[in-house]
Amino acid sequence: MTIRNLDFLLRPRRIVICGAPRTASHRQILANLERSKPVLQRYTLGFDREGWGSAQADTPPIVELGIVFEPDSLPVATLGRLIESGCRALLWGADEAPSQAVLEAARPQRVRILGPRSGGVAWPGLALNATTYEQPIGKGRVALIAQSSSVAAAALDWAAGRELGFSWVAVTGGEADVDIGDLLDTAAVDPISHAVVLQMSRLKSARKFMSAARACARNKPVLVLQTPPHGIGLRDPVRSAALQRAGLIECEVLGGLFDGIAALERLPNQQRFRVIVAGNGAGVCALGLAAIGRHGLQYTDLAASSRTAISGIFAGTRFLAGSVDLCGAPPESIARIVRALSEDPGVDSVLLMHSPRAGQPHDQTAQAVAGLGLGARVLTVWLGLETALQARAYSSEMTVPTFASADEAMRALRYRQQYRSTQELLMQTPPPLDLPQIDREKISGLLAAAARHGTAMEPALTAEVMSHYGLSMAADKADSTLVVEVAILRHEEFGQYLRVRGSALWSGRGAAHGFAPLDPLLARRLLEEAGVVAAMARRGWDAAAYAAVLVHIGQMLVDQPAIANAVLRLAPDARGLPILLPDSTLTLTDAPEPPRRRLALAPYPADLAQGVTLKQGREFHIRVVRPADETAVIRLLERSDPENIRLRFFGYIRQFSHAMAARLTQLDYDREIAFVAIPRGTARIVALAHLIADPDAGSAEFSLLVHQDFARVGLGRFLLGELVRHGRRQGIHTVFGEILAENWPMLSLARALGFTVRHARHDPGSMHAEIQTGAPAHVQ
Structure with a gap:
């Protein structure tokens, strides 16, 4: 809503x-x-x-x-x-x-x-608790969103026992109105919440959820536990693929959700994750190293200077691969060694594993380590139970991350690492799409005619349709051990999706799942997950052609709603290039679902492309920006006059980063749009017009940049008018923009198009321009 x-x-x-x-x-x-x-x-x-x-x-x-x-x-x-x-x-x-x-x-x-059946809401910072839970809820920086009251109760109880708090808590229950998508949107713009922990069991609108999840995960870590209503607690791999595509970090079990709360509340957002183990015994060190390996993290060794310093603190210290055996060091010496470890330039985190040995009591060691003030650089594990309780309580009280086992500690650190790697993957710039020229209307007509005669398509028609999407049919059936199967299937919540799997004899992996639309990077990751890339590499073949075919099949899924499902079997020819096997099938429907039910992600709006002729006969191609436009957008920014950049971004920018350009080009088309202008006969982007809607879709903010060489030909006027027209089509009532008071060309343009201009409320140096999309005739 x-x-x-x-x-x-x-x-x-x-x-x-x-x-x-x-x-x-x-x-x-x-x-x-x-x-x-x-x-x-x-x-x-x-x-x-x-x-x-x-x-x-x-x-x-x-x-x-x-x-x-x-x-x-x-x-x-x-x-x-x-x-x-x-x-x-x-x-x-x-x-x-x-x-x-x-x-x-x-x-x-x-x-x-x-x-109904809501577990209620709490905002600890305002001392508000309107929940059904007895546990006290402390203040923190993590928002807890849950559908299940019982899971929320367990999470709150666990957090209370470890002195962890929340920015706010909301438990949705039956979701007659407010759902987890609404709350994710709230968390995305909430400055108090630095991270989100989410439990989900069902979705009413996958498209809405994915849009909200992507918006939130772009700004802060979101850790999610899925508890499917069906399947007796089994993880749904299609859901998992959707969560990964949205940039969320999935934890597999309830204990992982608890560890995630500790990770997001106490552990820093690190650049690197090199771990050293400090344990009072070789066996204890081995436990820590094993946990590091199980969670895919990296242990590190010490610099020679650190070893010398530590030996000077306690002569009995032993140095092992990736660990330091504290032997019989007293608590004060352990604390000094931990400080020395944290100061080593090759160490990002210290995992302190402590067993209650004679002369090394937990409580005294915990106090000595907490007194260092190192905070989240040290992760503590106090082994045992009875003697460990006090040390854990003291560590929690002093905001030192503490865990019951090395696996819990490393799982928490892994979540932080996963967030960073997920963000890097999401912001990778894909290469330009090389889609074939497709007559979509012709293919749609073929499919509609075939659907009137039944759901199963004839092999000859299947071959004809697939040829338009870059796949030719093999004359003879190839070796079945070299087959890659790409299926189009339907999920109860997420609509149509792709399943990719290679023949078990040569891929050695299970199935991979993904969602259209795809780009070459996403397609390759699917093939890697299914084991296809590694298997082809062993034969000296490049998987790029298979990735391109996956992109084309994903585009077919978007273009052709009459295709209910498909099983497309691909085999390599003598050069390792994919061909379609004759036993491939397409199944049709004459009653396709609406796009928002059928597709979990908004596809690229190719239909918004147009040509326009402006003043002086200048011709431009106008289309929506693509992720692959990143390099061209950076060139636009770098070649623009610094004063134009200041007026657009409210400040001078010396260097235009990949992260900045990715934010301008990698869009959720359900919420934002950006038009680029390209002079006819060139590939150069010379203008960028952006419109970002709030989650209400009631209002949207515009921004505009036109290269100085293309000023005064009407390009800015056309693009701003196009943003207003697009807002109107999307049901957005108000389009607005914040403009520097000295940016008189932009202010004049806004007034000319019918915008009302007034002083901004909170910034005396800015003006607020606003227009109701249904009103003015001069932007029709």
Whole structure:
């Protein structure tokens, strides 16, 4: 729906209780609210409860959040009066879902409903706790979003036991309205939340979820635990592929979710992850090294100067590969050695493994290490149980990361590493797409005609359709041990997807799953995951041709909704190039799903491309930017006048980084668009016009840069008008932009197009330009 009014749900100042508490969970919400911020104003509606003001059948004068225990206590007429008094959110604690009448009454003012069966919300920084949980919830920097109340309860209890807190907590329950996508959008723009931990079991709209997840993961780490409603707890590999494509970090088990909370709250966002083990015994060191290996991390050795310094601290220290055996060092010496390890230039993290040996008690060692003030550079593992409890509690209290085992510690560190590597993968610049010239309408006509005669396509027609997408049919069946199978299938939540697998005899891997559209980098990663790249390399063949075929098949999936599913079997010819085997099949449907149900990701909007002739007969090709345009966009920025750059970006920029260019070219087309202008007969990008919608899709912010050599030919006017027209088509009501006060050409252009221009509220040096997309005729 939107993130609008979610502030009233997460941070209300005035609350009304609707109905009497009927369950222990309801009573816990009341008990937690009693301990919440004293200035929080609370009212009752329909029952008498001492301490909550007088019982009243009418409504309080001003209210922001209603907590519903009894649906009958909130008839539509009463809800209408609450809305008139300012209510914009309902926490639906009842098991019964809101009636359709309530949902319809809430819609005009966008009153948000969390539930039914919601576990509630908490914002510890404001001392607000409206949850069903007994555990105290401390302040932190990680937002917890969950669909399951029981999983949230376990996570909160675990965090409380380790002195870890949250920026805020929201448990959605049955999701009659507010869902995890809405909350991810909220977390994405929340400056208090530096990371997000998410538990999900079901999705109503995969396209909405993917868009929100990608937006959030672009800004901060998102760790997710999937608990599918079907499959008796088994991980869904298609879901996992979707989470990876969105940039989320998946944990496989509930314990991983707990470790992730510690990783995101306590561990820094490091550049590198080289680990040294310090343990009071060779066996203890071996445990740490084994955990490093199991989690794919890298151990490191010490510089000679560090070894000399450590030997001077305690002569009995032994140096092993990737570890330091502390032997019988006393607690004070252990602390000094840990400091020396942390100062070694080749060490990023110290894993301290400590066993309760004679002369080396846990508690004294924990205090000595905590006193160093090294924070997250040291990960501690206090082995044992009874004697370890106090050391763990003390470490948590002193904000030293502490774990029950080396595996837990290394899993937490791995999550941090995975976030960094995932971001690097997501921001890689793909090579230009080399798609064949495709007559989509002709192919659609062929498929529509075939669908009228049944769902299975004839082999000859399959061969004809595939030839348009760059695949020729083999005359004879090839060796089945060299087959790569590409299937188009449908997932219950994520719509159509691709499954790639090689013959078991030569790939040695399972299936890989992906989503259209693909670029060459994504296609190659699918082939690598399926074992195809390695198998072909052993035969001296390059997998680039197979990656190109995958891109084409993904484009076919996007172009042709009449294809319900497919099994395309590819075999290498004598040169190792892919050909289509005759037993490949396409299955059709004459009732394809709508695009948002069929495709989890927004495809490239090729239909927005156009040619335009402007002043002086200057001709331009206008299209939407692609990720492969990164180099051309950097050249535009580098060749632009520095003053133009300052006016566009509100400051001088000396160097244009890959990260900056990737942000301008790698777009979620559901939320943003960027048009580029290319002079006819060239490949040079000379203008870039950007429009980014808020998650509400109610308003969108524009920006515009035109190279100085192409000023005063009407290019800026055309592109800004095109952004407004696109906003109108997308249902965006308001297009706005922030413009420096001295940027008079941009201000003049905005006024000429019908924008209202006024001083920006929070920046005296800027102007705010705004237009309602349905109004002016001069941008038609």
